[in-house]
Amino acid sequence: MDKPKNLILVIFGASGDLTSRKLMPALYSLSAQGLFPNKISIIGTGRTSYTDSDFRNRMRDSILTYSEEKVSGTDIDTFTANLKYLTMDNRNPDDFRRLRELVEETDAADIKSGNFIFYMATPPVMYESIALNLSAAGLLKSKTGFRRIIIEKPFGYDLESGRKLNKVLHDIIEEEQIFRIDHYLGKETVQNLLVTRFANGLFEPLWNRNYIDRIEITSSENIGVEERGGYYDSSGALRDMVQNHLLQMVGLTAMEPPSSLDSNAIRNEVLKVFQSLQPIRQEDVPKQVIRGQYTPSIIRGECVKGYRQETGVDKNSRTETFVAIKFFINNWRWGGVPFYIRTGKRLPTRVTEIVIHFKPTPHHLFRRDSGKINANQLIIRIQPDEGILLKFDMKEPGAGFNVKNVNMDFHYKDLANVRVPSAYERLLYDVTTGDSTLFSRDDEVETAWKFLEPVQKAWAEDPSIKVYGYPAGTWGPECTNDLIEGEGLTWRYPCKNLADDELYCEL
Ligand code: BG6
Numbered sequence: 001m002d003k004p005k006n007l008i009l010v011i012f013g014a015s016g017d018l019t020s021r022k023l024m025p026a027l028y029s030l031s032a033q034g035l036f037p038n039k040i041s042i043i044g045t046g047r048t049s050y051t052d053s054d055f056r057n058r059m060r061d062s063i064l065t066y067s068e069e070k071v072s073g074t075d076i077d078t079f080t081a082n083l084k085y086l087t088m089d090n091r092n093p094d095d096f097r098r099l100r101e102l103v104e105e106t107d108a109a110d111i112k113s114g115n116f117i118f119y120m121a122t123p124p125v126m127y128e129s130i131a132l133n134l135s136a137a138g139l140l141k142s143k144t145g146f147r148r149i150i151i152e153k154p155f156g157y158d159l160e161s162g163r164k165l166n167k168v169l170h171d172i173i174e175e176e177q178i179f180r181i182d183h184y185l186g187k188e189t190v191q192n193l194l195v196t197r198f199a200n201g202l203f204e205p206l207w208n209r210n211y212i213d214r215i216e217i218t219s220s221e222n223i224g225v226e227e228r229g230g231y232y233d234s235s236g237a238l239r240d241m242v243q244n245h246l247l248q249m250v251g252l253t254a255m256e257p258p259s260s261l262d263s264n265a266i267r268n269e270v271l272k273v274f275q276s277l278q279p280i281r282q283e284d285v286p287k288q289v290i291r292g293q294y295t296p297s298i299i300r301g302e303c304v305k306g307y308r309q310e311t312g313v314d315k316n317s318r319t320e321t322f323v324a325i326k327f328f329i330n331n332w333r334w335g336g337v338p339f340y341i342r343t344g345k346r347l348p349t350r351v352t353e354i355v356i357h358f359k360p361t362p363h364h365l366f367r368r369d370s371g372k373i374n375a376n377q378l379i380i381r382i383q384p385d386e387g388i389l390l391k392f393d394m395k396e397p398g399a400g401f402n403v404k405n406v407n408m409d410f411h412y413k414d415l416a417n418v419r420v421p422s423a424y425e426r427l428l429y430d431v432t433t434g435d436s437t438l439f440s441r442d443d444e445v446e447t448a449w450k451f452l453e454p455v456q457k458a459w460a461e462d463p464s465i466k467v468y469g470y471p472a473g474t475w476g477p478e479c480t481n482d483l484i485e486g487e488g489l490t491w492r493y494p495c496k497n498l499a500d501d502e503l504y505c506e507l
Helices: 017-032 052-066 073-081 093-111 124-136 159-172 188-198 226-233 237-254 263-276 282-288 423-433 442-461 478-483
Strands: 007-012 040-046 083-087 116-120 147-152 178-181 212-220 289-295 297-299 302-304 322-327 339-344 351-358 377-383 387-395 403-411 468-471
Touching: 007 017, 007 093, 017 040, 017 052, 017 073, 017 423, 040 093, 052 073, 052 083, 073 083, 083 093, 093 124, 116 124, 124 147, 124 159, 159 442, 178 423, 188 237, 188 377, 212 237, 237 263, 237 322, 237 339, 237 351, 237 442, 263 442, 282 289, 282 322, 282 442, 289 442, 289 478, 322 478
Parallel strands: 007 040, 007 116, 040 083, 116 147, 147 178, 212 339, 289 468
Antiparallel strands: 212 351, 289 322, 297 302, 322 339, 351 377, 377 387, 387 403
């Protein structure tokens, strides 16, 4: 792996939440661990007017509040001493000329590398304008160092806008210079999927339609939309979580072994999975896709707002806060194996997990009183309590053959006594070294949008497709269970519903 070189990092949207909560703490941690180049200068920009010193103080507070690294006062001061701030409007070309002067001045005086990274931590509507202005100001041309752009999801809001954004970027910069952040790919346990699958001889022979009955991927959150109602109401769970995080997890779970660890070798295999997704016909959307929206309820005696009561949300909103989809992957490995994915806000708990349901034994030698047959399950817990759980049957001691389903449980934290780095730490570090393995490529993004296009169309064109209400604190609409094929089969529920069914909360 290349060592990061001296560089200047410009953050657009530096007065916003993403910079305070995620980027600065991650940048600080990298610097405290000595993972940054010797010389790095971070320039924050935004419309809010700050002096350098205001900005440093604000970032100091953010690091103290949100850093996962042990924070030392002197280290923070050393780190923040190099921060600069430029008040500017992302739509104003003159401001980009001022930015260029500041960047070039900083480079000439101190950094001396010509390596510039531009991070768009702004609302996505600003991406095109920032990119075009950077290009017009000559900031994307380089004689000496590298130029890289980082953008955050969502990359467009449908196939057409996703393609348009890619085109605008490709007109001014090469694909290799674009780093699209899907922070799930920065999570250690998501990367560990590759190691679990391809470093072990045990799993791979079983990892196909001959032995696997179905695969389930869940990413649930117990929080609601919080202060992001305005953004979320025009997005919804399909764009916010499925198009990116969930499909990337599908890609890594279902992909073929890559020929090497080269970033394109890995992303090619993920792309092939996306290309093999069986298209969902528009008329099948009501059967294969369930959307829901949380309604008010009482959780542990406390009234919890419904989605339509949240700040910034339309009182008649039909935006989904929950989605579950059943689909197939049309290739030799997965033909006929149903994949089920679901995500939602205000579910009973925060958990992200991949459940591999193996087929039951062909002959059931050991009958249970309940008549229930437990097939093996491998549960890959992405968060929290990262780890792997294998469920299998054992004989209970004593007379007869009483069979009990038991757990073999590995917790990732037992592997090493070190803090698991945050996704942003890993991803920011990778941009500095130019490793794009954990970033979404243009063709992956477009293929993912293409898969979801019939769903978006059906929802937009057919008002008779239901948005099911589900009380906050429950596992989503009850009909979500009907998606699962097979008698008596349900989703895996890592915990019970929390909402009190008997009580209804008037808000
Ligand atoms: C973000 C979504 O990408 O991921 C949020 O925009 C969601 O709505 C978040 O809350 C979930 O991330 P994590 O890392 O907490 O699972």
